[in-house]
Amino acid sequence: MVGAVLAMPMLAACTTLSTLDGARTLNPGQQSWTLSTGLQAGGNALSDAVSLPLPQAEVGWRKGLVDNVDVGVRVYLVGVGVDVRYRFLRSGPWHGAFAPGLGGLVLPAPSLVMGAVDLRLPVVFERELAGHSSIAFGPSVLAREGITWVSIEDMGKGATARLDVYSGGTARYRLGSDFFSVGFGGDLYLSSARRTAPVWSTGVDLRMRSRARP
């Protein structure tokens, strides 16, 4: 029981709502690191319960695989996600990318194991602006299957599962150079659950990119 209580704060941000990346994929072999922090309202059990925005922080890493395709890993409070980003559109200053990804975590505690699996389907469009800045925006769907396994002595074992589907979008402004940039933005989602308020996140990130291979 104590473990379950201790685990609840860890679940406070077990799903990040933020869409950190735009649509411009990295060149093959190029890497980037992103540090992000912000606030998130809803999208997890504790935030829903207290009806207050909660802090979120994450570290992201990406690497270009081939032209127009890169892969990313993000570690956030508290969870891990991976995605593959495919730039399907490139026309002048405009870029469009689809970045399906999976995320989640399992938190074991005495008598209780809580876990969640997220499927993310963001479609992001990005327009390059003057001075190495850009704006990015687009729709996104986030489906999360939360599962709780309970094992109580003298009462037996059981499991409950709940699917939540969030539909919304992202908008982000990025300013900096090819190798260092700052991003500001937010995400807003409506939940499939009945009688629930919109969920959102907003924050700032710092990004460093390695130089592209010649």
Add this chain to the structure above:
Amino acid sequence: MSLTLLLAGVALGAELGGGLAVVAVRDSAGAFDLRPAISTSLRAVGGGAVWGDLTLVGALPTQDEGIAWAHSQAWLRASAALGLQAGTLPARFRVFAGPAVTLQRTTWSEPQSVVVEQVLPGARYGLGLAVPVGDRGYLDGSAGGSLRGVSRDYELCLGGGLSW
């Protein structure tokens, strides 16, 4: 033999595919119930950016039980969608939407045995990726939703097929 037609400078192709799906259906308690489904589709691709398809999705029956009642429900959905696709590589990002009609069969076992069949109008929509494999094959995955009367379902389909 290639069935691709060159008509007025526009390449027309066809794809025949099928796959497995997971459909999330809201049950009587308001929660989503995940159930397996099977899909098959016939698709015409024209002009490189536009396509249309006819898709059948069948959901296997699952039980939904209350205190004094129980029923199982299965359905078969036919949809016609118009889609757009784009890609900087042979893989294509796709979005689609179109009308759908669902034949739904509900079998009540409690409090008495009753079978109800309904034809429900709706829509189907989504997005996904299609990746060519070899000369004629492709793999695709799509995620989206559909309307079945007043009910809204979510679908995740993975499959493949042949293209001409």
